[in-house]
Amino acid sequence: MLEALLISITIFVLAMFVGFEVITKVPTILHTPLMSGSNAISGIAIIGAVLVAGRLSGTLSVTLGVIAVAMATINVVGGFLVTDRMLQMFKRKEEGQ
Amino acid sequence: MSAALLIDAAYVIAAVLFIVGLKRLGSPETARSGNISGALGMLVAIAATLFSQEILGFGAILAGVGIGGLIGLVLARTVQMTAMPQLVAVFNGFGGGASALVAVDEYIRIGETGAAATPDVAFTIAAGILIGTVTFSGSMVAFGKLQGVVSGNAVTYPLQNASNALIALGILGVAGWMISAYDPRALLILAAVSFVFGILLVIPIGGADMPVVIALLNSYSGLAASAAGFVLSNDILIISGALVGASGLILTSIMCRAMNRSLANVLFGAFGAGGTTAAIGPAGDGDKTVREITPDDAAVLMAYSKSVVVVPGYGLAVAQAQHQVREMGDLLEEKGVDVRYAIHPVAGRMPGHMNVLLAEANVPYPQLWEMERINPELERTDVVLIVGANDVVNPTAEDDPSSPIYGMPIIEVHHAKHTIVLKRSLSPGFAGIDNPLFYAESNRMLFGDAKASITALVQELKNL
Numbered sequence: 001m002l003e004a005l006l007i008s009i010t011i012f013v014l015a016m017f018v019g020f021e022v023i024t025k026v027p028t029i030l031h032t033p034l035m036s037g038s039n040a041i042s043g044i045a046i047i048g049a050v051l052v053a054g055r056l057s058g059t060l061s062v063t064l065g066v067i068a069v070a071m072a073t074i075n076v077v078g079g080f081l082v083t084d085r086m087l088q089m090f091k092r093k094e095e096g097q
Numbered sequence: 098m099s100a101a102l103l104i105d106a107a108y109v110i111a112a113v114l115f116i117v118g119l120k121r122l123g124s125p126e127t128a129r130s131g132n133i134s135g136a137l138g139m140l141v142a143i144a145a146t147l148f149s150q151e152i153l154g155f156g157a158i159l160a161g162v163g164i165g166g167l168i169g170l171v172l173a174r175t176v177q178m179t180a181m182p183q184l185v186a187v188f189n190g191f192g193g194g195a196s197a198l199v200a201v202d203e204y205i206r207i208g209e210t211g212a213a214a215t216p217d218v219a220f221t222i223a224a225g226i227l228i229g230t231v232t233f234s235g236s237m238v239a240f241g242k243l244q245g246v247v248s249g250n251a252v253t254y255p256l257q258n259a260s261n262a263l264i265a266l267g268i269l270g271v272a273g274w275m276i277s278a279y280d281p282r283a284l285l286i287l288a289a290v291s292f293v294f295g296i297l298l299v300i301p302i303g304g305a306d307m308p309v310v311i312a313l314l315n316s317y318s319g320l321a322a323s324a325a326g327f328v329l330s331n332d333i334l335i336i337s338g339a340l341v342g343a344s345g346l347i348l349t350s351i352m353c354r355a356m357n358r359s360l361a362n363v364l365f366g367a368f369g370a371g372g373t374t375a376a377i378g379p380a381g382d383g384d385k386t387v388r389e390i391t392p393d394d395a396a397v398l399m400a401y402s403k404s405v406v407v408v409p410g411y412g413l414a415v416a417q418a419q420h421q422v423r424e425m426g427d428l429l430e431e432k433g434v435d436v437r438y439a440i441h442p443v444a445g446r447m448p449g450h451m452n453v454l455l456a457e458a459n460v461p462y463p464q465l466w467e468m469e470r471i472n473p474e475l476e477r478t479d480v481v482l483i484v485g486a487n488d489v490v491n492p493t494a495e496d497d498p499s500s501p502i503y504g505m506p507i508i509e510v511h512h513a514k515h516t517i518v519l520k521r522s523l524s525p526g527f528a529g530i531d532n533p534l535f536y537a538e539s540n541r542m543l544f545g546d547a548k549a550s551i552t553a554l555v556q557e558l559k560n561l
Contacts, residue, residue: 005217008327008335015336019343022120028442028467029456031348031449034122035315036185037132038344041115042192042318044139044337047146048199048325053161054152057206062157064205068198069161070168071191075318077169079188080136085173086181087129089456092463 033086040079046072100148107145108333114138115337119344125462142333178457179414182447185311186239189318193232196321197288200225200328204275204284213279218328223272225324226284227291232317234295239310242299243446251303258365264294302363305411305488307446309352309363316345348448355442355468357494357504387523390541392550395517396557402479402515404435406471408508409451410444412485412520416547422484423458425551428558437464439471439481439508441489472509481513485520485547491532500530516540519550 026034049072053065115138121131152158176184200222207214214222241247268290275283302310319341326334353360390398399405407426413419426436438460444451452465466474475481483490490510493500510516511534518535520542534540543550 002217004330005221005327008330008332011332012323012327012335012339015339016343018116019119019340020347022116022340023123023344023347026123026347026351027125028440028449029125029452029462029465030122030128031351031442032181032185032447032453033128033132033449034119034344035312035348035448036181036188037122037128037135038119038341039185039188039192039315039318040132041118041135041139041337042189042315042322042341043195044142044334045192045195045199045322045325046139047142048322048329048331048334049161049195050143050146050158051149051151051329051331052199052202052206053157054149054154055206056153056157058209061202061205061209064198064202066157066161066164068195068202069158070165071198072195073162073165074169074172075165075188075192075195076139077166078173078184079169080132080139081170081173082176082181082184083132084129086178086453086456087132089178089453089459090125090128090462091456091459092125092461 029090033083033090036079036086037083040076040083043072043075043079046076100150104145104148105332107141111138111142111145111333112336114141115340119340178453179417180244181453182307182311182445182450183240183243185447186236186243186314189311189314190233190236190240192318193229193236193314193321195229196318196325197226197229197233197291199325200229201284201288203328204279205281208279208281214276216276219276220272221324221327223275223287225321225328226287227268227272228317228324229321230288230291231295231298232314232321234292235299235310235317236314238296238299239307239314242304243307247300249304252300257297257301261294261297264290264297268294298364301365304446305443306356306363308443308448308450309349309356309360311447312345312348312352313360314345316342316349319343319345352443352448355506357502357506385536387535388541390517390543392543392553393557395541395543396554396561398515398517399429399434399480399482399554400432400558400561402434404437404478404480405429406437406439406466406475406478406481406510406513408439408441408481408483408486408490408510409455410441410484410486410489411446411450412547414445414450414454414485416485418484418548418551419454419458421548421551421555423455423460425555425558426460426464428555432558432561437466437471437474439466439468439475439510441468441486441508444486444489468506468508475509475512478513479515481510481516483510483516483518484551487520487532488530490534491530492534493530493532502530510534511537511539514539517543519543519545519547521546
């Protein structure tokens, strides 16, 4: 079991490094979209929520699962949509007004 | 091939799509496709998960997705751009809350099997509940502050840091209890204390420090997802959470650097809560002469100059004057004036706040200049118009070592030939520091609400 935890930690550490390397320099104009876009990705918790909500192991458990799925879905759907809405506004010139 | 193998393969694809998406979010040309890549990754991950054999029924999932999807859609479509910081805070909170609930649910399930969780599993569950709940309640306080429901000032009380340390110790104790034996009471107490802890961590942080807090909560929401991944031994959760955690940390450090302060100082310093009152110079000091300007004089000054730089601050967002600013910029450009916007990294209430507002008003992004790029240009600039910004243009940050903001990089507007400050009154900014710029020979004040003042400027420009 401890072995599984160590593998998880390895994956976590490596992914953090990938994150730092991939992002490093972001221009100010993209700070908000990067934040809300990456925030939408953190809605990946939806997967955990789907797994626990689908287990049907007890009323309390399922109720918590539904709430978790709903919260994560708000995060995912709202996050990606609002990021797209913002990025649509960033224009080089006055095209397509 | 078994279903489990296919799911894992899909998770690899999702991880790649997330990484590519984040990479592409780093450049204006590719950002939109980057966001779509992220959304695609999410779709792949969710679709694959539905094939998991752990899932016995879809009713609960459908209900959750239906409710959440609808709320998310409506929020994303209807939110005002000025309310973006609040919305990001709410989304952060919900992500963290979902992660915490996953951990809670797992603890309950283990309890139902009758066996105690092994220490390593219980540890990951405790960590998941702690990080997720702190993210949730902290984000709700941040939302309250940004929305004006909770005081935006730094709220302080005696022995703040001592009591926080005590609570942190208590959390460790309860976590230890959870790990040593299965006990639903430990779960409830841990969740409750973590909830309070999240509130106490954010409440002492003042309004102008919000960009740091929002970025940090963004990082937490990623770490919370990672923690949920540890709980379920799910790699895609761990990877995606870590990516978001890293990106949030990078933004946090950019914000801290832009204010020349350490993260610890932002979190525990309760900056701007008072104690700096000695630095406030009374507005009517004898040798400090304030020179006012009328909108028509200001319009003439700008219309007959070669270059104008606009420095927007939080006051622009409050007054919702971005459209008027853009109209003014257009009128000036028609008259052959070179118009640019100088954006300080921490202007506003979240990272990149001003860029979003000006983009909403259709200001083309090549006109938005970052601080480092505009500063050398300012000496050659005829007029700088400062709209609702204060501390980010305060020269004491450069030349007064006793100033609380000494060392903070600023937009060096005092090098320009003329400056015009649009402000309601002479009150100091969040830091409570008097701004010598207001009394400078080359500065003029245009008092009033930013929107009203700029509307007046637009009128005068049209009449010229």
